[in-house]
Amino acid sequence: MQMSNENGSTPDACMECEHWDRVAHRVRVRSLLSSMADKLEGSVTADQFKPAVGDFLKVLDAEQSLEPSQGDKEMTVQWRDPGPTLLS
Secondary structure (H helix, E strand, O other), rough: OOOOOOOOOOOHHOOOOOOOHHHHHHHHHHHHHHHHHHHHHHHHOOOOOOHHHHHHHHHHHHHHOOOOOOOOOOOOOOOOOOOOOOOO
């Protein structure tokens, strides 16, 4: 799907589409996020980068969520017939 003409503008047919508002919004958001990621990457690699404690904690939390949990174990549960009870 082509989003722009040779001159970089959006084709008129796209702008008349019923989905244009959502598509344009997603393109703007994606462009903004890409720009922010590039700037953040540049600041992280700079010598004078000094993260706040909150930033550090967020990075630690994200890192831990990517690692498999040590507490995850497989469990097998078996149901047994309790047999006759005293009340029956």
